[in-house]
Amino acid sequence: MQAPRRVPLAYFDPRFMTSPAARPVRILAEYLDPYTRLQREGIADTIVMFGSARVLPYNRAQRQFERARERARQQGAAGRRRLERAAMALRMARYYEEARQLAFRITSWALTLGDRPRRFVICSGGGPGIMEAANRGAREAGGKTIGLGIELPREQRSNRYISPELDFQFHYFFMRKLWFAQLAKALIVFPGGFGTMDELWEVLTLLQTGKLPRHHLILIYGRDYWDRVLNWREMIRHGTITEQEFRLLRFADTVDEAFEHVQKTLVKYHMKLEPRDEWPV
Numbered sequence: 001m002q003a004p005r006r007v008p009l010a011y012f013d014p015r016f017m018t019s020p021a022a023r024p025v026r027i028l029a030e031y032l033d034p035y036t037r038l039q040r041e042g043i044a045d046t047i048v049m050f051g052s053a054r055v056l057p058y059n060r061a062q063r064q065f066e067r068a069r070e071r072a073r074q075q076g077a078a079g080r081r082r083l084e085r086a087a088m089a090l091r092m093a094r095y096y097e098e099a100r101q102l103a104f105r106i107t108s109w110a111l112t113l114g115d116r117p118r119r120f121v122i123c124s125g126g127g128p129g130i131m132e133a134a135n136r137g138a139r140e141a142g143g144k145t146i147g148l149g150i151e152l153p154r155e156q157r158s159n160r161y162i163s164p165e166l167d168f169q170f171h172y173f174f175m176r177k178l179w180f181a182q183l184a185k186a187l188i189v190f191p192g193g194f195g196t197m198d199e200l201w202e203v204l205t206l207l208q209t210g211k212l213p214r215h216h217l218i219l220i221y222g223r224d225y226w227d228r229v230l231n232w233r234e235m236i237r238h239g240t241i242t243e244q245e246f247r248l249l250r251f252a253d254t255v256d257e258a259f260e261h262v263q264k265t266l267v268k269y270h271m272k273l274e275p276r277d278e279w280p281v
Contacts, residue, residue: 044117051130051190061093103137
């Protein structure tokens with residue numbers, strides 16, 4: 001006589017949990033897991049910093065440039081193209097260092113406000129580049145720091161500066177975006193590519209349509225980059241946005257200027273927690 005077969009509970013069955021039928025369960029898990037852990041850590045609100053994953057720290061960019069310069073003469077046209085790319089990477093490295101400094105400044109100030117709950121915690125997309133710089137600066141200031149990572153075809157690992165208890169990984173982009181917006185009081189956008197623009201437009205649309213309060217800050221960092229990539233004034237001229245909508249944006253080119261914008265906005269509008277923002281602590 002055969003022993004009774006033990007059938008696994010549905011939520012312990014990998015075949016079911018990864019099936020199309022269980023998609024609502026997976027989506028709910030990507031809401032509830034961050035909710036639970038953020039609440040446990042007493043995170044009241046965040047400052048989100050976006051930017052390219054491809055921007056290097058200055059020391060790495062400098063070494064890469066020096067190697068490319070040494071090889072350029074021997075490699076002809078291909079070597080010159082590599083040298084041009086390395087020179088651009090070296091120029092872009094300033095944004096890594098400035099994101100790191102800005103995150104340090106914001107976190108150092110936020111720590112003076114206490115930690116029950118924790119205010120204005122630096123949050124990034126969890127990867128390398130500007131994201132790493134943001135988490136790194138916050139960690140160097142002695143603060144908690146959040147990473148909202150995403151599964152990609154080419155594996156992207158969490159950077160090492162994220163607080164382990166606040167290191168999240170998402171499958172669904174829309175759930176990740178929800179958590180970017182859910183607690184954010186300011187969005188700081190450093191030079192970036194498609195992903196950075198996607199996140200910028202998402203939050204701008206929420207602000208434009210009143211889904212986020214108008215006094216949330218969207219700060220565009222690095223006009224030398226952004227004014228070449230996006231012609232904001234042409235959108236106004238063609239009537240696709242209004243002057244008032246353009247004024248949803250603020251701009252900064254230095255760490256001091258950016259910190260002044262952030263601190264002034266937070267002090268004016270966000271020092272008092274609204275009841276819906278408070279986590280039980």
